[in-house]
Amino acid sequence: MSTSEYQVTGMSCGHCEMSIREEVGQLIGVQRIEVSAATGTLVVTSSEPLSDAAVYGAVEEAGYSAVRVA
Numbered sequence: 001m002s003t004s005e006y007q008v009t010g011m012s013c014g015h016c017e018m019s020i021r022e023e024v025g026q027l028i029g030v031q032r033i034e035v036s037a038a039t040g041t042l043v044v045t046s047s048e049p050l051s052d053a054a055v056y057g058a059v060e061e062a063g064y065s066a067v068r069v070a
Contacts (some may be wrong), residue, residue, distance in 0.1 A: 005070040012036040
């Protein structure tokens, strides 16, 4: 089990959260996604470590940008 936390810029509402959840949820191995527009955070739990590039790509596909914080 692996957990990574990212700071996402540009989120402002529940729709933003849903868009990111949908895109990141398509990555292989993702088991849990916590995303908050209020705090600008994204926490991804996966069965195997995910590459930051894969998460960045999914977040960008949703229309936002992210940087890893933990």
